[in-house]
Amino acid sequence: MRKNLLTFIGGATLLLMHPWSQAASDLPPTAKVEMGPVEEVCSDFTSPEWRKEQVIDGVQIQASRLCNPDNPSDIAAFVKGTNGISMKTLMETQLAADAVTMSDDVDGDGDPDKIIIKLEVAELNGHSPDMKDPTTTFDIAPGIQPTFWVFAPKTRDMSTLSIYEPIANPLLRVPSPVIRVEQDDVVWLVLENTHYLPHSIHLHGIDHPFMDMSGAGNDGVAQTSNMDTMPGKSKTYVIKPRQPGTMYYHCHVQPHTHIPMGLQGIFVVEENRPNNWPQTLNVGAGQVRHPSVAVLEKYAREYDLHYQSADKELHELVARSANDPRLIAKHMNMEYDTTDATDDYFMLNGRSFPYTLRESLIEMKQDEKVKLRVLNGHTESLALHIHGHKPTVTHYDGVDNGPSSYIQRDVHAMVPAQRLDLELSGVDDGLHSFGQGIWMFHDHVEKAFTTNGVGEGGDISLVVYDGFLDEKGIPKSHGMSLAPYFTKGLWKRNYPIWQDYDEWRSLGLPDLKAEYQPSKVAVQTVQQQWAPEKPVAEQESSAFGKLLFGLILGLLSYVLIINRQTIYERVRKLLNK
Numbered sequence: 175m176r177k178n179l180l181t182f183i184g185g186a187t188l189l190l191m192h193p194w195s196q197a198a199s200d201l202p203p204t205a206k207v208e209m210g211p212v213e214e215v216c217s218d219f220t221s222p223e224w225r226k227e228q229v230i231d232g233v234q235i236q237a238s239r240l241c242n243p244d245n246p247s248d249i250a251a252f253v254k255g256t257n258g259i260s261m262k263t264l265m266e267t268q269l270a271a272d273a274v275t276m277s278d279d280v281d282g283d284g285d286p287d288k289i290i291i292k293l294e295v296a297e298l299n300g301h302s303p304d305m306k307d308p309t310t311t312f313d314i315a316p317g318i319q320p321t322f323w324v325f326a327p328k329t330r331d332m333s334t335l336s337i338y339e340p341i342a343n344p345l346l347r348v349p350s351p352v353i354r355v356e357q358d359d360v361v362w363l364v365l366e367n368t369h370y371l372p373h374s375i376h377l378h379g380i381d382h383p384f385m386d387m388s389g390a391g392n393d394g395v396a397q398t399s400n401m402d403t404m405p406g407k408s409k410t411y412v413i414k415p416r417q418p419g420t421m422y423y424h425c426h427v428q429p430h431t432h433i434p435m436g437l438q439g440i441f442v443v444e445e446n447r448p449n450n451w452p453q454t455l456n457v458g459a460g461q462v463r464h465p466s467v468a469v470l471e472k473y474a475r476e477y478d479l480h481y482q483s484a485d486k487e488l489h490e491l492v493a494r495s496a497n498d499p500r501l502i503a504k505h506m507n508m509e510y511d512t513t514d515a516t517d518d519y520f521m522l523n524g525r526s527f528p529y530t531l532r533e534s535l536i537e538m539k540q541d542e543k544v545k546l547r548v549l550n551g552h553t554e555s556l557a558l559h560i561h562g563h564k565p566t567v568t569h570y571d572g573v574d575n576g577p578s579s580y581i582q583r584d585v586h587a588m589v590p591a592q593r594l595d596l597e598l599s600g601v602d603d604g605l606h607s608f609g610q611g612i613w614m615f616h617d618h619v620e621k622a623f624t625t626n627g628v629g630e631g632g633d634i635s636l637v638v639y640d641g642f643l644d645e646k647g648i649p650k651s652h653g654m655s656l657a658p659y660f661t662k663g664l665w666k667r668n669y670p671i672w673q674d675y676d677e678w679r680s681l682g683l684p685d686l687k688a689e690y691q692p693s694k695v696a697v698q699t700v701q702q703q704w705a706p707e708k709p710v711a712e713q714e715s716s717a718f719g720k721l722l723f724g725l726i727l728g729l730l731s732y733v734l735i736i737n738r739q740t741i742y743e744r745v746r747k748l749l750n751k
C-alpha cells in the first residue's frame with residue numbers, strides 16, 4: 175500500500191511539472207515596432223489666405239478654417255460662371271473657359287437662368303503598363319490608392335500637379351462634384367466622355383423630361399432612353415427642374431460597377447429667390463462656401479456630405495488589366511461578381527479617416543444652425559450618428575413633407591441612393607446639442623469606421639466647435655496621439671495601435687525572437703532535474719504519429735489473434751524437436 179501511494183504522488187508531481195514551470199517563467203519582452211514615416215496632420219498644402227472670408231469678382235465667399243479648404247477662385251468661377259469672372263481669377267483655377275457658363279435672366283429677378291455645365295470623366299489612381307506606380311493619384315488615406323472613375327469639371331492643363339508629382343490636380347478628385355442649380359433654371363448638362371469606356375448620366379430624383387425637345391432620350395438609360403455616350407463623344411441632357419431638393423446623379427451604364435467606381439454625385443436644386451446665385455459646383459463636396467439665398471434665410475452654413483464605399487477587388491481590376499480597355503471590360507463585365515462583393519473602403523467626401531480631418535470637418539458655433547445634405551452613395555445601408563447632437567431631418571429624398579414629418583433622432587438610417595436634409599443645431603439644451611466640444615460623426619455600421627478592416631478609419635469625421643480648432647484647422651484633441659493614423663504602416667496592419675500607450679509597451683507585440691534570461695532560476699532548475707533527456711520535439715509525437723502507431727499495433731494484434739492456432743502449432747513443433 176505504501177509503495178502504491180509513493181508511486182501515485184511521484185506520478186502526479188511529474189504530470190504537473192510542465193505547466194508549473196511554464197507559469198512561473200517570464201514572458202518574452204515586447205517588440206518595438208517602428209511606426210515609419212509620419213505625415214503631418216496638416217502641412218502647408220494650401221495658402222492660409224484660402225481659409226479667410228473674402229470677396230472675389232463680387233462673389234461673397236465664407237471662411238473655411240480647415241487645413242485644406244477649397245480654392246476660393248474655383249468658388250467664384252462656379253458662382254459667376256467661367257464666363258462671368260475676370261481672366262485673372264480664371265487663371266487661378268484650372269478650369270476650362272467653358273466649364274460653367276451662365277446667361278439669360280429669363281424671369282428678370284437678377285440672376286442667370288440658363289446654365290451650361292460641362293463634365294468630363296477622369297480616372298484616378300489609374301495604371302499604365304509603362305509605369306510601376308499609379309498616375310494621377312488620389313489617396314483616400316495614407317498609402318491607399320484604389321482606382322476611381324469620376325465626373326469632373328472640364329479642366330485645362332495637366333491632370334497632375336506637375337510633371338514631377340503624380341498627384342491629381344485638386345479639381346480631379348473623389349467624389350464627383352456636387353451640382354447646384356436654381357429651381358426653374360434651364361440647365362444643359364454636357365457629358366464630354368474623355369474616358370475609354372461608354373458612360374451616361376441618369377438624373378435621379380431631378381425633374382427631367384424623358385426626351386428633350388429634339389426627341390433625343392434624356393434619362394441616361396441605354397435600354398429605354400438614349401444610347402450610351404461612347405469614348406470621345408458628348409451628350410447634352412436638358413432639364414428645367416420645377417421642384418427644389420437634394421437629389422442624385424450617376425452613370426447608368428453597367429451601374430453595378432460604374433456607380434461604385436465613383437460615377438455618382440449629389441445634385442441640389444435650390445429654391446428660386448431673387449438675385450440668387452447658387453454655387454454651381456462644389457468640388458471637395460464639403461462646406462458650401464457660397465450658400466444660396468434660401469439656405470442663408472435659415473442656416474449659418476451648409477455642408478454637402480457624400481458617403482461612398484469601395485470593394486477593393488473591383489477597384490483593383492484596372493491595375494490588373496495592363497491599361498487595355500478590352501481587358502478592363504472583360505474583368506468588370508464578364509468576371510467580377512458584385513453579388514459576392516464586400517466593401518473594404520468607406521469614404522466621406524472622398525477621404526477616409528484621418529484625411530477627413532483635413533477637409534471634411536463640420537464647424538459649429540453655439541446656438542447656430544447648420545444645414546447638412548447627406549447622400550448615401552454606399553452599396554449598403556448607412557446609419558449616420560452624430561455624437562453630442564440629435565439632428566432633425568427636414569427633407570427625405572429632397573422632399574419636404576411638412577413639419578409633422580420632421581424627426582429628431584441620433585441615428586439616421588439611409589438606404590443606398592437616399593438623401594436626407596438634416597438640421598444640426600448648436601442649442602445646448604441636452605436635446606439638440608450636449609454643448610461645445612469635438613464631437614465625432616460616422617456611419618454606425620461598424621465596418622464603416624474601418625479601412626479594409628483596420629480601425630479606426632473609414633468615414634469618421636468630426637463636428638468641431640469654435641475654439642476647438644487650431645490656426646491650421648486641426649482639432650485640439652485631448653486623447654491619444656494621432657501619429658499612427660498618419661503612417662502607412664498602420665493601414666498595412668504592421669503597427670499595433672496600442673503599443674505606445676504606456677512606457678512599458680504593455681499592449682504591444684511579444685518579441686518571440688528575443689533572447690532573454692528568465693529571472694525565476696530556482697523553478698527552472700527543478701524543471702531541468704526532472705526533465706527527460708530527449709528534446710521536447712521528440713518526446714511529443716504528433717497526433718498523426720500516434721494514430722499510425724495505434725493502427726500498426728492493432729493490425730499486429732489482429733494478425734496474431736487470427737493466426738494464433740498456426741503460431742501455437744509452430745511453437746509446439748519447435749519445442750518438440
Ligand SMILES: [Cu+2]
Pocket residue numbers: 372373374425426427428432437
Ligand atoms: Cu459609366
